[in-house]
Amino acid sequence: MYRILLREDLAPNIHRFKIDAPTIARKAEPGQFVIVRVDDKGERIPLTIADWDRDVGSITIVFNQVGKTTNKLAALKAGDSIENVAGPLGLPVAIENFGNVACVVGGYGAATILPIVRALKEAGNIVTSIIRAPSKETLFGEARLGEYSDKIMVVTGDTSNEYHGFVFEPLRELLKKEKFDLVITMAPTCVMRLVSLTTKPFKVKTIASLNPIMVDGTGMCGCCRVIIDGVTKFACVDGPVFDAQEVAWDMLMTRRCTYSGETSPELRYQCYKCAQW
Ligand SMILES: Cc1cc2nc3c(=O)[nH]c(=O)nc-3n(C[C@H](O)[C@H](O)[C@H](O)COP(=O)(O)OP(=O)(O)OC[C@H]3O[C@@H](n4cnc5c(N)ncnc54)[C@H](O)[C@@H]3O)c2cc1C
Ligand code: FES
Structure with missing residues (x-):
């Protein structure tokens, strides 16, 4: 126990x-x-x-x-x-001094990325964290992330912050202004997919912590399979962090969201919204 x-x-x-x-x-x-x-x-x-x-x-x-x-x-x-x-x-994230790193987080990722951000900072990177929440009331994690980030940008769905709406526009503006060596994202699957589409034209390496359905977590059931650069991988033992530009996002989202509306009407709404983007 x-x-x-x-x-x-x-x-x-x-x-x-x-x-x-x-x-x-x-x-x-x-x-x-x-x-x-x-x-x-x-x-x-x-x-x-x-x-x-x-x-x-x-x-x-x-x-x-x-x-x-x-x-x-x-x-x-x-x-x-x-x-x-x-x-x-799962495999730990390979931490080194990449240089200038942006961490794009949402959902539980706002809190669970902390060990990665801290390790990046300790390895000498310049870290910008971009954290997004639907509203001021649902925002969390920004204080602790701020302790290990050189810069923190808070984006909310309401107008309580300088940046509001979705995370993609502030990220695009940042990538236009500054050269980044790595972007890391830990957020709902649909958001990570759109982060990877946002960073692609800037040719910045982007890694994402995937969250497919898992059962055993040891590579035996095959439930967490994802396609990376055309090859089947198991997120539980080969990941969960992969190169975001190589992920077959549509397949991952279809499998991940199959039953989402059955358990939570709120999630069905979110999935409906992703389909519109
Ligand atoms: C590597 C990894 C790390 C994760 N880390 C976190 C975390 O730190 N905090 C957090 O809140 N969530 C995390 N998740 C997601 C979390 O596992 C699911 O939200 C949880 O399993 C839902 O269980 P439930 O019974 O409450 O919901 P359910 O009623 O079963 O389902 C609700 C939603 O959760 C999804 N889900 C259900 N079972 C699983 C499963 N076994 N694996 C993945 N997704 C599932 C469903 O597709 C559905 O969208 C992580 C997932 C993965 C794969
Ligand atoms: S969860 Fe079973 S193989 Fe990954």
Whole structure:
């Protein structure tokens, strides 16, 4: 059993848990994830390791309450326990001094990209973080990202910020003004696809943390398969981070969103909107 040491609600339906998991904390690297099973009858869901404390032996997860398992998880409080937390899984992001790096985040990615941004900063990169939320009320993660970013741009769907609307226009303007060596994106699938389309004409290397449906997380079930440069890869063992220009986005989005409207009408609306772009 994995005890919840701390619970914090970051925004409506977005929760942050610090969990007692010393073995995972010892080995976690930026970009890796865990597979969580809330109780002995529960489904297995993948969640990014949003932080860790090797001395205390804890890891942090940040999750969006979207369906059955995340609702069950959200019902827990500090002191409760989770049945299984398996990890760290997936390949860590290769960190080096690339130079000028932009991190484009939305959804849970606003919090879960933190270890990558911190490692990039520690490796000597100049980091610009662009964070997007639908509104001022649903914005989270900007303070912690700001600690490790040279510059932070906040984009909201409402007019509460200098940048409003979607993330693509501010990103395009930034790429026109400055030369970037790398763009990293961790956001809903449709947003990452559009980030990759935005960066393509600028010929800047772009990597994306993919979130296909996963079951075992160890390369055995084939559920998380994605096509990268025409070759089938399993996101759980070959990723989850891949070159965004080589991802077969349409196939990924079709598989990822097949059942989204059945579990959450809100997600159906989002998927309808992506189809319009
Ligand atoms: C590598 C990886 C890291 C992730 N990290 C995070 C994170 O840090 N925080 C976060 O909030 N979410 C993260 N996700 C997405 C998260 O796994 C899903 O939101 C979660 O599984 C939904 O489960 P549910 O039972 O609550 O929802 P459901 O009712 O099952 O489904 C709601 C939505 O979640 C999707 N989904 C369902 N099961 C899975 C699954 N096993 N794998 C992927 N998507 C699924 C469905 O397509 C649907 O759109 C990550 C996914 C991957 C693949
Ligand atoms: S989740 Fe089963 S192969 Fe990746």
